[in-house]
Amino acid sequence: MSERTDYTETSVQSIYGSNCFSDSVMRERLPKNIYKEIQAVKAGEKELSLEVAEVVAAAMRDWAIEKGATHYTHWFHPLTGLTAEKHDSFISPTNDGKVLMEFSGKELIKGEPDASSFPSGGLRATFEARGYTAWDVTSPAFLKQDPTGTTLCIPTAFFSYTGHALDKKVPLLRSMDALSKQAIRVLRALGNTNSKRVVTTVGPEQEYFLVDKEYYDQRPDLMLTGRTVFGSMPAKGQEMEDHYFGAIKERVAEFMRELNTELWKVGVSAKTQHNEVAPNQFEIAPIFTTTNVAVDNNQVVMETIKKVARRHGMEALLHEKPFAGVNGSGKHNNWSIATDDGINLLDPGENPESNARFLLFAAAVIEAVDRYALLLRTSAASSGNDHRLGANEAPPAIISIFLGGPLTEIFDSIAEGKAAGKNTNLGKIKLGVTSLPSLPKDLSDRNRTSPFAFTGNKFEFRMLGSSQSIAPPNTYLNTAVAQVLAEFADKLEKASDKNAAIEAIVKESYAKHKRIVFNGNGYSEEWVKEAEKRGLPNVRATVDALPVLIDKETISLFESHNVFSKEELESRYHIYLERYSKQINIEAGVMVSMSRRSILPAVSSYVGSLARDTAALEAIGADNSAQKKQAKAIASLLKEAYEETEKLETVLAKAQNVEDVFKQAKTYQEEVVSQMNALREKIDNLEKLVDKKAWPFPGYEELLFKL
Template sequence: MEIFGLNVFNDALMRKSLPKNVYKSLRNTIDKGLALDPSVAEVVANAMKDWAIERGATHFTHWFQPMTGATAEKHDSFISPTADGKVIMEFSGKELIKGEPDASSFPSGGLRNTFEARGYTAWDCTSPAFLKEEGGTVTLCIPTAFWSYTGEALDKKTPLLRSMEALSKQAMRILRLFGNETSTRVITTVGPEQEYFLIDKKFYEKRLDLILTGRTLYGAMPPKGQELEDHYFGSIKERVAAFMKELNTELWKLGILAKTQHNEVAPGQFEIAPIFSSTNIATDHNQLVMDVMKKVAVRHGLVCLLHEKPFAGVNGSGKHNNWSMATDDGQNLLEPGHTPHENAQFLTFLCAVVKAVDDYAELLRVAASNPGNDHRLGANEAPPAIISIFLGDQLSDIFDQLGNGGLKSSKQGGTITVGVTTLPALSKDSTDRNRTSPFAFTGNKFEFRMVPSSLSIAGPNFVLNTIVAEVLDQIADRLEKAIDFEGELQELLREIARKHSRIIFDGNNYAEEWVEEAERRGLPNIKSLVEALPYLISEKSVQLFEKHHILSKVELHSRYEIVLEQYCKHINIEAQTMIDMAKRQIIPAAVKYVTSLATSVAAVKNASALADTSVQEGILNEASALLASLKQKLNHLEAATAQAKAMDDLYEKSVFYRDGVFKAMNDLRPDADKLETIVDAELWPMPTYAQMLFML
């Protein structure tokens, strides 16, 4: 309790340090979206500065989220010169509100030329400022949005903030139709569950692939993987528990509601989950979670891996995005209640989400795409690439009733007893969970389970907010014109249930039969980032985002260019790393081993013509054959990489990286992994899977 929010300029601190009129004005900006008074900013800046200096800060930074996927910050000190050759500590309202980083050095997708450097960061007062303690220094961090000189969004926060306003506007129209006159705003909330791996730092430092790409490009499966299912929810090792303890302390100081921690399915894999908060703050907090995890891990001699698939053959990592909508006076709009079939308002919002996901499934698939997730989606650890919705027994039954013309009942869960008198009877939920579904209703929220572990949640959530806002807009337009509201509402919900039932699937998403069934239903099966990305700039998407003032056509095309370019660079780095490791580590180690075998065979035969050298010769022949095959495939990868780099058209290049370079990488790896199982362990140049996954 003493440390929670210690490093946050939160509401309690603002109430204490700001004059009442200034505090009230700032709260009106935060809570009601009113314009910020510049004079208020001046007072707030001074209070922030005094607090930060008291805590040991000497610098401040505008903390923003460019299209790199990471966060960015430029530090400026509080010092200002005085006439007598000394300094005073100052921080103005202008410095709080506006910063000016170099826009040309961040990805812009052609929005900015190299010589056009000016960009702006603008204070996002809806997300509280905080202090970062690093290396004995303290820095005041001010969350900001990032724009180009010409006004286009160059970051992930701006479209998120716009989408939150768009959804609130349309949701309030629905609430007013249902007679709600007290709520003034609808807030989307998110609780992102974060999966990650930990490995010993000494192993990480000997793996060039992990250092440069975040995943292992080579590695034979160990004798034991996750097949015994003994790591999931298992006892947490002392070293990991110590890491988690410090991690929680650092996150709580930043006001991050870290709640749950446990071992995940794969060895060396773990999860941390927060209590939900507003989407904007949850996004900022998740960026901080990833940053703090990496730094705390190093202090414990560990390295935190956030790649979606750092180890082939075991489960990868995702980020389950638990999303809901709530009014500013505390009503969860996705709370079904005990009799959801009688809750018309809930059913309206539920049907809006179902229709939005069906109408814009391709966009949601884009939002869950990055190079690492191409390895993860569809395996027995993550949802498939087909977007579908799990509603569960109760709501699926209600949805069927809606489509068939009338609502009569809601299935109830009842109780569970296990026949042991000392154990209590437990209330049973009205529906089971489905861990294979990409978009599952889980009681009073939807869990978007496709999101990659290393990705900012800003993208998935601004897409989700926008598509739901669009459907709510459609519903409100129709209901506001209705003469018979109740009758029109019933007809509208019936139409949605009938037309969009194809997106509802409560079965096993891993089954081959589902792939065939989804195709019959007309659901898209988009298997890679490269295949998904063109949907971002389709006419349908441009119309959607421009209508709700989220992103312009130019801004959408810039993001399309940025993501494609990053994809090509990412695969190229992986390919070049594979080549380097093969040439400088794997082949030399294998040659040494083959040479030692050949020397052994010659020495034994020289000592005794009758000696049996079949074992040495067998291994020698096998290793030599693998070496020859490895070198041939290495040549092919080098040629494919050179061909890709020479291509001009960005989309064609990305397709070739996926189908040509990536395939050559996959062809190369098996020979190297097989050699790992043959070559003397003392000669093998890098830590093995068994060491990295089990030696914590």
């Protein structure tokens, strides 16, 4: 366990960003003209030249070496959902047998990992290995330190020799450009001539579980799948509601202290931490930052959580549902839109002009979420999230928007041309910049059952799974909003009366798409029925969600904004289906192995011992009815468990032999998952009857309550 760090204001300031090649470090180490060039490149005003890159590379190398770095890596986000890195040393041999520490601008700008070794969904053949990584200038480089040494990590994008995106960063950056382009068009039409660029910002809240490593190491399911495929609930779960925001245990507090230190060093602004609802479940949240940086930061957060947990004798579980019967883990994607000169376009503001702008951009988001609801649902689709969505702990698989009473009333009044009610204290609402009074700052409460909720000056997309990259959801959301803003801009640019045009746009848009707005309890069965009446899709399973990626409308959307090509979308459709099948295949295989090799033999042995005890009692004339009853119940369940295990083996073999990628995933979803649930029911019931000492694996009591 690491030594305790006692923080003071001075120590935090000295720690924060110490391992990050941040803007302040560049300002200090780069010549003024080079620093200005880099800022212009970041703002999209210039292209990066090799001459500028050479100067930056030299400064970055010197800084990293001073910090103890010996290697550098182009750090990127392949379609595995994880991050990847290939380490190269700074050393360059000289003729006299010595070495120089070198790092060129060319090496900074571009790397070349093996593209054929990462999933490409058919974009790359096995023999076509060439792929490139390109420096993402807008995301700061950082140092990764571990017992093996210190490595300079340079955030990059990953693409193929043919120019196809092989990662999650390239489409995200494209979508940010698309949204910026269309939002600027709208702002220009509204008379804004100062803002040059619009960015989306994100603050992702990360949930996770911690378990003692001693128990983790005894659970093959946790090690191989990230979740418990078997496990019965202990006498106490989360029903006492005593964990949420509760006092943090000393061991966990020490872990959190070191986690903060590690994140602060690399410039990740971890700010909020607390106990979550389930036992041994926790949350950490950073401060908002630009979306592509937030994506990088969230990957660092997940990796660091796992790394630091191991130092404290624990394992971190990022799976969406590691334990059946208690809350799973999500990731709340707090998303907003802002200009480069500091205007939050989703902030109601304090004057009529900003109110009108706010309502226009809010209407664009509402329309985008309704029109592209299936796409947003797909962005949160995974085998792990299938266990969590709609389980009275997370939003349902139905996309809806929570606006809150006052804001909904305002939009309703605009759409219907009526006066606002008592909640808003507004007269008849018009969107002329001088006729709309200022709106209250907090226009809504918070609704934790809503998958997409307005929370003051941002929207909170709550459907994301805890283990996933936040890049795809933000890529899809950015592009959807860009499309609606483009249509708004077309109308505004043609209008002679801008105020009348704004009012007409908001009125028409909201009237058509208000069906997506729901302010009630998303957990209720009544909402499921109401959503069906409204025509809102309810796609419960990943396999059923993924085909939207290759719909004509989806392809047209992404191609029109240069975010994805048809080939890139088809590749992701293939990869995500294949990933689903592989994950379920592993989980089913682990179930069969645990059942056949450990649980069934252990239970058989226990039944044998019960039989011997029963015979011994009978031999001395003692009452053995209780033992007989227990042995009979266990033996009956044991037989059923054997049978269900055999059935799982059969359907698993069937699924493995299906060649079509969609049909295979569908077989895993409909037949294998169903049989896994049937086997689990038998095994979990056996766990409740068998002596704890005879059960071969640590149970939920140890995993959830011992830290």
